[in-house]
Amino acid sequence: MKKYFSGSLLALAIVALFTTTATNFKGDHGKYFEISKNIEIFTNLYRELNTYYVDELDPSKLMRTGIDAMLESLDPYTNYISESDIEGYRFITEGKYTGIGAQFSLISSYPTITEVYENTPSQKAGLKAGDVIEAIDGRSAANKSAEDVNDIMKGYPGTSVELTIKRPGDKKTQKITLTREEVSVQNVPYSGMISDEVGYVVLTTFTREAGRNIANAFKKLKTDNPNMKGIVLDLRGNGGGLLTEAVNLCNVFIPKGELVVSTKGKIKDWDRSFKTLNAPVDTDIPLVVLIDKGSASASEIVSGTIQDLDRGVLVGQRSYGKGLVQNMHDVGYNSKVKITTSKYYIPSGRCIQSVEYKKGEPVDIADEKREAFKTRSGRKVLDGGGVKPDVFIDPDDNSNILTTLKEKHLIFDYATEFAMKNKTIAAVEDFRFSDWKGFIQFLDNKQFDYDTETEKLLDQLKERADEDGYLVASDLTSLEAKIITEKKNDLNKYKDVINDLIEKEIVSRYYFQDGKIKIGLRNDLEIKEAIDLIKDPARYDRILSGKGS
Numbered sequence: 384m385k386k387y388f389s390g391s392l393l394a395l396a397i398v399a400l401f402t403t404t405a406t407n408f409k410g411d412h413g414k415y416f417e418i419s420k421n422i423e424i425f426t427n428l429y430r431e432l433n434t435y436y437v438d439e440l441d442p443s444k445l446m447r448t449g450i451d452a453m454l455e456s457l458d459p460y461t462n463y464i465s466e467s468d469i470e471g472y473r474f475i476t477e478g479k480y481t482g483i484g485a486q487f488s489l490i491s492s493y494p495t496i497t498e499v500y501e502n503t504p505s506q507k508a509g510l511k512a513g514d515v516i517e518a519i520d521g522r523s524a525a526n527k528s529a530e531d532v533n534d535i536m537k538g539y540p541g542t543s544v545e546l547t548i549k550r551p552g553d554k555k556t557q558k559i560t561l562t563r564e565e566v567s568v569q570n571v572p573y574s575g576m577i578s579d580e581v582g583y584v585v586l587t588t589f590t591r592e593a594g595r596n597i598a599n600a601f602k603k604l605k606t607d608n609p610n611m612k613g614i615v616l617d618l619r620g621n622g623g624g625l626l627t628e629a630v631n632l633c634n635v636f637i638p639k640g641e642l643v644v645s646t647k648g649k650i651k652d653w654d655r656s657f658k659t660l661n662a663p664v665d666t667d668i669p670l671v672v673l674i675d676k677g678s679a680s681a682s683e684i685v686s687g688t689i690q691d692l693d694r695g696v697l698v699g700q701r702s703y704g705k706g707l708v709q710n711m712h713d714v715g716y717n718s719k720v721k722i723t724t725s726k727y728y729i730p731s732g733r734c735i736q737s738v739e740y741k742k743g744e745p746v747d748i749a750d751e752k753r754e755a756f757k758t759r760s761g762r763k764v765l766d767g768g769g770v771k772p773d774v775f776i777d778p779d780d781n782s783n784i785l786t787t788l789k790e791k792h793l794i795f796d797y798a799t800e801f802a803m804k805n806k807t808i809a810a811v812e813d814f815r816f817s818d819w820k821g822f823i824q825f826l827d828n829k830q831f832d833y834d835t836e837t838e839k840l841l842d843q844l845k846e847r848a849d850e851d852g853y854l855v856a857s858d859l860t861s862l863e864a865k866i867i868t869e870k871k872n873d874l875n876k877y878k879d880v881i882n883d884l885i886e887k888e889i890v891s892r893y894y895f896q897d898g899k900i901k902i903g904l905r906n907d908l909e910i911k912e913a914i915d916l917i918k919d920p921a922r923y924d925r926i927l928s929g930k931g932s
Contacts, residue, residue, distance in 0.1 A: 457723070459833050462708050464719045482536045483544070484566040485510060487529040490792050493549075494518060494532045497795065500568065503848035503897040504561045510548070512892055513799030517556060518547035538563050552803045573900040574600035576608055577615065577912050585617040585900060586629050586632070589624025589681040594631025598664050601635060605665070613917030614671040615910065616685075619699060623680025626657070626708065626727070633688050634659035636670055636695065641730075646708050648725030669923055670695030671913040674772060679703035683735050684727065687770045691730040693760045693927045696916060697772040699909050704745045704769035706736030731756040733766035745769070762929035773926050774916065776909050784873045785880060786831035794881070797825050808889065811898045816886045823874065837866055879906065 388433050433440055450463045469614050484503020487494045496514045499505045516524045519535050531781045564825045570593050574584040582604040586597055605611060630643045636661060645656045672686045672695055683702045708725045726734050733756040737745030748768035756764050765771060808814050883906050891899040904910050916923055925931050
């Protein structure tokens with residue numbers, strides 16, 4: 384009876400809450416009736432479940448399932464943030480969280496440390512990438528996802544957590560106690576010169592002070608390198624963040640008073656326009672912005688604005704396509720809901736929002752289905768489906784073999800084995816990976832194999848040939864043997880790309896994020912294109928004037 388009573392109270396509370404919401408639709412009696420009717424159905428359904436369902440129900444879990452399902456029917460960015468999720472939200476907006484300063488991934492049934500941040504509890508305690516977490520505070524960590532581990536690691540500063548670690552190469556496990564601290568992840572982890580005359584600065588997320596940090600890094604580069612003739616801004620993989628910081632970043636390169644972005648939604652009183660508010664750092668220096676499919680939201684505001692105002696040249700791949708703005712609303716008990724309230728429009732008037740999704744990811748939209756707009760100088764640009772770069776670089780890391788190497792964590796595992804055998808390596812600038820035969824032997828020991836699209840089609844052809852009664856088995860077997868031979872050659876075909884990935888992974892074990900970025904610049908196709916572009920002012924100007932690339 385007590386269980387029924389508590390469920391009834393919860394149902395009544397839901398009715399009261401939603402009835403209050405429904406009364407806001409003054410004059411819209413049809414909508415008011417629909418809301419009231421469906422809320423009544425919902426509460427009646429909950430009461431029946433709570434009373435008669437065979438097992439005990441967890442009200443929080445059941446309601447969370449209902450909330451998530453409801454929001455899932457909208458866009459991928461409208462989300463419920465519970466009290467336990469608030470630390471993650473704080474990291475997204477501020478770049479800070481309370482934890483141990485490490486990243487995790489579920490590998491072979493156990494969460495494994497994939498990256499350790501410098502000067503954090505993890506590094507101070509001696510944790511290393513490759514360490515397998517078998518237990519947390521004495522409880523098995525088997526099959527816990529990275530999200531599960533992150534939730535457990537969060538807590539108040541000064542509190543401790545005990546990890547049971549199995550380190551590759553060690554026969555025994557070890558217990559390590561870490562004290563949680565506030566961890567601050569820099570949004571500008573690296574800036575420097577990538578040639579004698581070209582500067583470089585990378586922004587990983589639009590958390591607080593992003594615009595100021597880019598400005599300071601740029602000013603220092605100018606001061607230290609008076610002969611600098613161009614700057615590369617790297618927004619690849621930057622998933623966005625605070626809209627105001629996107630405006631502040633644009634203000635580094637465009638004058639005060641320029642419109643950067645406008646937001647428009649259902650509630651017209653909330654429509655806003657954002658202009659640059661301060662004096663710029665430099666409006667003339669040649670600028671190249673790097674983008675890829677991981678550049679989203681605020682990254683697209685910046686890159687799209689730079690393109691619309693013809694302030695710089697975009698290099699890379701088409702961006703993600705997120706032209707929606709979310710606002711946070713309190714919903715009680717330290718929980719929030721992040722609601723898409725408007726779309727944003729950049730200076731040309733276009734919105735780059737993708738309108739088609741598959742499994743929560745945007746689907747590429749053909750150019751002919753996108754509406755055309757014009758930049759300030761009259762260049763044609765398109766809406767929807769992300770920002771299209773002025774200079775497209777075809778990525779060479781999307782083959783089946785490279786995808787499989789990443790998905791099976793083989794490069795990660797090889798770097799772990801390498802770090803076990805090598806206590807130190809050369810400085811980032813001097814390090815070169817040269818043991819290609821050793822890597823091939825490592826893959827052989829792991830019995831590495833991967834499926835190609837050709838093999839998948841061949842399997843389908845075999846099945847269909849059998850069904851149709853065609854005697855082509857010997858021909859297909861011969862074709863299969865040829866495919867196997869070609870697959871063996873794929874490793875050498877992608878040797879340079881694989882070498883780069885190995886170098887990044889190895890260097891990150893010794894020089895952390897800073898070293899990983901530095902060594903990643905060495906053979907970067909987009910970086911090479913950006914340097915060439917800045918060193919060729921005539922071509923740079925042709926692109927911005929719309930006269931060719």
